[in-house]
Amino acid sequence: MGESSLLWLRVAAGLYSLGLLDAIVTVLRRREGLFRIALGAFGLGAIFQLVSIVEQGLVQHHFPVNDFFEVMSLCAWLVTIVFLTVYWRFKAESLSVFVFPLVFVMTLVAALSNPVSRWSSEAVRSTWLTVHIVLALFGYAALLFTAVAAVVYLMQERQLKRKQTRSFYRLFPPLGMLDELISQSLGAGFVAITVSIVIIVIWAHISYGTSWIDNGLISTSFITWGIYLALIFFRVSAGWRGRKAAILAIIALCCSAVTWIAHFRLESHLLQ
Amino acid sequence: MKLLLAGVSHKTASVELREKLAIPENGLAEALRDLQNLGASEAVILSTCNRVEIALTVPDHEEPAPVIEQFLNSWKSSENAFEGHFYSLEARAAIQHLFRVASSLDSMVVGEPQILGQLKSAYAIAKNEGAVGGLLEQVLTRAFGVAKRVRTETGIGQMAVSVSYAAVELARTIFGSLNGHSVMIIGSGKMGELAAKHLHRSGARRIFVTNRTWERAEEMAALFNGRAVEYAQFLSVLPEIDIVIASSGAPHYILSRDDMQRTIAVRKNKPMFLIDIGVPRNIDPAVNDIEGVFLYDVDDLEGVVSANIRERSKQAEQAETIVLDEVERMMARLKLEEVTPTIVSLQERWENIRAAEVTRALRRMPNLTPEQRPEVAAQMDAMTKAIINKIAHEPISALRRNAGQPDGDQFIDAVRKVFHLQD
Numbered sequence: 188m189g190e191s192s193l194l195w196l197r198v199a200a201g202l203y204s205l206g207l208l209d210a211i212v213t214v215l216r217r218r219e220g221l222f223r224i225a226l227g228a229f230g231l232g233a234i235f236q237l238v239s240i241v242e243q244g245l246v247q248h249h250f251p252v253n254d255f256f257e258v259m260s261l262c263a264w265l266v267t268i269v270f271l272t273v274y275w276r277f278k279a280e281s282l283s284v285f286v287f288p289l290v291f292v293m294t295l296v297a298a299l300s301n302p303v304s305r306w307s308s309e310a311v312r313s314t315w316l317t318v319h320i321v322l323a324l325f326g327y328a329a330l331l332f333t334a335v336a337a338v339v340y341l342m343q344e345r346q347l348k349r350k351q352t353r354s355f356y357r358l359f360p361p362l363g364m365l366d367e368l369i370s371q372s373l374g375a376g377f378v379a380i381t382v383s384i385v386i387i388v389i390w391a392h393i394s395y396g397t398s399w400i401d402n403g404l405i406s407t408s409f410i411t412w413g414i415y416l417a418l419i420f421f422r423v424s425a426g427w428r429g430r431k432a433a434i435l436a437i438i439a440l441c442c443s444a445v446t447w448i449a450h451f452r453l454e455s456h457l458l459q
Numbered sequence: 460m461k462l463l464l465a466g467v468s469h470k471t472a473s474v475e476l477r478e479k480l481a482i483p484e485n486g487l488a489e490a491l492r493d494l495q496n497l498g499a500s501e502a503v504i505l506s507t508c509n510r511v512e513i514a515l516t517v518p519d520h521e522e523p524a525p526v527i528e529q530f531l532n533s534w535k536s537s538e539n540a541f542e543g544h545f546y547s548l549e550a551r552a553a554i555q556h557l558f559r560v561a562s563s564l565d566s567m568v569v570g571e572p573q574i575l576g577q578l579k580s581a582y583a584i585a586k587n588e589g590a591v592g593g594l595l596e597q598v599l600t601r602a603f604g605v606a607k608r609v610r611t612e613t614g615i616g617q618m619a620v621s622v623s624y625a626a627v628e629l630a631r632t633i634f635g636s637l638n639g640h641s642v643m644i645i646g647s648g649k650m651g652e653l654a655a656k657h658l659h660r661s662g663a664r665r666i667f668v669t670n671r672t673w674e675r676a677e678e679m680a681a682l683f684n685g686r687a688v689e690y691a692q693f694l695s696v697l698p699e700i701d702i703v704i705a706s707s708g709a710p711h712y713i714l715s716r717d718d719m720q721r722t723i724a725v726r727k728n729k730p731m732f733l734i735d736i737g738v739p740r741n742i743d744p745a746v747n748d749i750e751g752v753f754l755y756d757v758d759d760l761e762g763v764v765s766a767n768i769r770e771r772s773k774q775a776e777q778a779e780t781i782v783l784d785e786v787e788r789m790m791a792r793l794k795l796e797e798v799t800p801t802i803v804s805l806q807e808r809w810e811n812i813r814a815a816e817v818t819r820a821l822r823r824m825p826n827l828t829p830e831q832r833p834e835v836a837a838q839m840d841a842m843t844k845a846i847i848n849k850i851a852h853e854p855i856s857a858l859r860r861n862a863g864q865p866d867g868d869q870f871i872d873a874v875r876k877v878f879h880l881q882d
Contacts, residue, residue: 347632348747350759351766361635362730428728429751 189246193301195239196260200294202232203267206287207381213284214374214419222280225287233267236294240264256397260297263290281424288381288416296388302396315390322383323408327443329376330415333369334440337433340365344430366428369436373422377415384412410446414439460500460594463523464553465545466512469567472544480511480535487581490534491590497526501595503585505560507577509567514557516595523549554598554789558782561602562609563616570615570771575606598789605785612781613774618767623654625763626734626755627661630702633732633753641665643700645693646707647675650736650757652682654704659683667700669693671707694718698725703733705741714742719749726751734760794862801871802855804880809851813843 209225243251251257270286306312343359391399421427494502499515517523548556559565563574582599585591619625642663644655666685670676676687688696728751735742735756747754817839861870
């Protein structure tokens, strides 16, 4: 990608990061704090990204869909335009929780097409990686905790619906508290996984240039993040709570576990 | 000391009889003074709507029953009316009864917490009058400990046993704390009002009332500092409500499945608890199938209450075991206190013999120099004390061991005779 085009793309990614921040605030504090600012930044980001795409096209003298990064940039821009149109038409503000982080991560990945200079020291490199691992593990732990709370929620809810009162179930926390726990741990896990994704993408970009795209571990992180994003979206936007949210949390944990197992089995198979 | 507990309770006498025997709170101090004047060393009077009981102690050489008889003669002239309804328990049985009463095992609603407060209040009045301070005080303070142990180790007081409390308990199971939650009362049934009162006391502060009669809605809303809502408008307010109590006399469903589906969608699936205590029912039972909606009608709530009562009965069995265990411990402690004077006498007697023999032995050693004498005396003291301690160990242990046994008194008598201990 051309230097100038890449610069506009990075500016766009920087503006989209305000959208990510707004999504995090919405998830953690459950109120729209920065939406107006984030929306303005998002519109501005879309203009910069369009400039980047057009410039890249002019340089290449054809539509810029030559590699993974260019496709990613174009997809991110299209998602942005669709979101802005839907928002302008229907004021569907709640979609931002899903769209803002997605567009930011897509644009961030697209902006990492050109290799940069390697790590200045091994200590910085390993610290960067350690922070990613800790945050990713925290995210998985939060997902596990969410799923456990969801199982307890389903059991308690079933008892209440069936109007049975067994003394065993008195030991469980109230439904409201469980729902709050699910919500809090989901929010915390989402933030941890999102930050860990951003860190690992930048880390991989510096360490391996562009060859990290097909790395299994990074793909696994992206899949888990995608599951988280869907969970958050259904919960915050569609108002999914209670039984649906609990089932979704359990499915998310299962998906995440399957992805991990598949990844490691595949890796050991390939190593053989 | 002899302990006697006599009285009537909901199990032995009708409310009319209990009323006749009841002593008002402002008369308790005088009644306690009278009991002491009649010969009671200690006395406590427990007078509640479900029981009137007098517990007293008298010295060993006196009988407690005449004290009660004279007291009733002077306070309640028609004491014959209580014949066949009056129970009288002594010593161990009295202790066990007090423990059971304090633990709410003898209450009309097993596990209700008020009785312990009432017993504590009766004890406080007696303490204030100087009417306790020995055996009865020991038993009462232990009874409070037993009640606490029963509450801690069993779930006897945890489950609601009335329909309105069951509703509050279920609301807590759904929402956790009720602080800040909103309640809507539809209709003006008494049970609905009672349930709303319990919810209000439990922290639900935003109360809405709707009724076909606007004045009635305003009247009830005023009771809870709430807001009256036009009956025709209540569906539009429903999405703001967490708990609905329906107790109207409407002959048809006033809340349909469609109404609730719309409401829950507006609430973004935030859960709702619907209590239908109207007969005929006010809410379509199909509403319970909607996710996030929990509907309980009168039969459901009564089912919860029945289950709770059964659970309390199970817990009561466990509580009875605790009470029996505590009675055994109390009896053993009291017996140990009884045997203490015998042990002290025994030790004094052996010590006197030992000291006299050491003195006599020292007199038989004229050749000892003044420097040697204290040293030899100390050695002889140490040796003889060791012998006495070894000989005394087994009989004293046996006394302590046997103190709590049924034939403990005979054993103590035998020891006193064998060692010529004075009474």
